[in-house]
Amino acid sequence: MTPLTKRRARLRVLVIGLASLMIGLGLFGDDWLGARLSADEASGTWTGELTLQGNYYWETSTRVVAPEFGVRLTSPEGTTITADYLVDAITSASIAAGVIEDIRFTEVRNQGTITISRELDLGDAQLRLGAYGRISHEPDYLATGLGVNATLSLNQRSTLIMASIGYIHDDVGAVLRGMNVTATDPGGRMLSNRGRLGELEGVNTSLTVQQIVLPNLWLSATYDLVYTQGFLANAYRSVMVQGVLSPEAHPGERTRHAISGRLAYFFEPTRTAIHLMYRSYFDDWDLAAVNPEVRLYQEIGDAVTLRARYRFYAQTRSFFWRPVDMFTTDDPFVTADPKMAAFASHLLGFRALVQLDFLSGSPLSFLSRGYFDLSFDYLWQGSRFGDAVIAQSGLHVPF
Amino acid sequence: MRLLRLTVPLAIALAGLSGCVTVAPYQRGLLSRPAMSTDFEASESGFRAHVHDSREGATGGYGSTGGGCGCN
DSSP states (O other): OOHHHHHHHHHHHHHHHHHHHHHHHHHHOSOSTTOEEOSOOSSOOOEEEEEEEEEEEEETTEEEEEEEEEEEEEOTTSEEEEEEEEEEEEESTTGGGTOSSOOOOEEEEEEEEEEEEEEEEOSSOEEEEEEEEEEEEETTEEEEEEEEEEEEEETTTTEEEEEEEEEEEEEEEOOBTTBOOOOSOSOOGGGOTTSEEEEEEEEEEEEEEEEEEETTEEEEEEEEEEEEEEOOSOTTOEEEETTEEEEOBOOSEEEEEEEEEEEEEEETTTTEEEEEEEEEEEETTSOEEEEEEEEEEEEETTTEEEEEEEEEEEEOOOTTOOOTTOBOTTOSOBOOOGGGSOEEEEEEEEEEEEEGGGGTTSTTGGGTTOEEEEEEEEEEEOSTTOOEEEEEEEEEEEO | OHHHHHHHHHHHHHHHHHHHOOOOGGGOTGGGSTTTOGGGGHHHHHHHHHHHHHHSSOOOSSOOOOOSGGGO
16 A cells, blocks of 8 residues: 555545544534533424525536525534535536537536534534535546534634535546447446546645624635645547647646635615625646635615626636647646636626515415525636526525 | 745734624624625525636635536
8 A cells, every 4th residue: 555545545534534423423412522502402393494596507518507406404402404406417518628529418417415513512612513425426427525614603603713624536437429438447336337537536624714893894714725636637638749639638636725805894874785805726736816706785675685796717827738739749748628728707797685575474475584596697708618607596495 | 835925914813803803693683684694695606616616727715516527
């Protein structure tokens, strides 16, 4: 067993062990380190929320329609469980990733996510411990993820400190026009042996501090670290190397850093809020990016909140990116990935959120504590992907 | 190192704020409104993060998602 394999195995055991501990605490931990439960057990009722979400993405070569269903349940003892199921119907998914030959097809991705968390009252502070698991399956890709998180609330919940660590494992394959690609790994597991090309593993960690500063002002800062290794190229893309079509080859490791911040301020006289957001990113592929965003919110009456947002994104190129036809056989890495080139994009979007109190007393009164939202964004992408539209709608019903 | 130069002052500033600012729960009515609470945007953020992750070289900051060859 190599040192790298040992390290990965230890990390996997650590994350799985932590997740098991969190789940155990959530389900059975009535008393932990002398902590008192914060939930009100007197009512003895479960509460929760149902969410129905529709997601739509359109660009020149790709259409994605993704209905989503979610449920959140909180037990009388204070354990919160969420489950989310999403179906992606993706048309022409891999041509859009930058392949040279136009192969048009539709595939379906199924994704399920489960989280569990429980808050422990530590006296002057509260500690919420949680765990999550996620699986995403499509004919040529199987992605799994597992992680744990903790949130410490201080100063009567004016200060939140959140930390998380997660492990991901993906099986990467390729299925072309119903033909079988020779598998390099005969142990191809459930992805089907016909097209498994490799695997990808990674660890992501995150630390967030959120602070309420005034009754109408809060801010937060986040640092994310993501390490991935394995098959990091796209299985479908090919690159012209001195007249010969070659498979894309990316470095086998990548370490990514992102720091972001958000400031939210509510101006009561006009019932307007502004959110200022900024993200700075860099990684060891020499790719760096900046990403400011501003969101303006306006309340209309008691039920409607409108939102307008503008998002700017700009990145540098990775160290191995070259213009088309400029790769040589001496290049250890070759890419046709539009995401590896320098480009900028602009997003302008609008959203309306309607609280459904007005349904109270009507036959639809069971919806009256919920809300409905509808959004539309237009994305001007400077990359080869071209311009795009994102549309979403959601219905949220607490019970 | 570039990141550390950015992170450390920010973390110190936030830690300083966290030690001295308490806004009582009864003062937070404005913060629970849809215009100020991120709870009302949580359900849209997963799909958006997946879109941006699969179309941009950067990731993280506002949540990111695994799954799907589009991310590679």
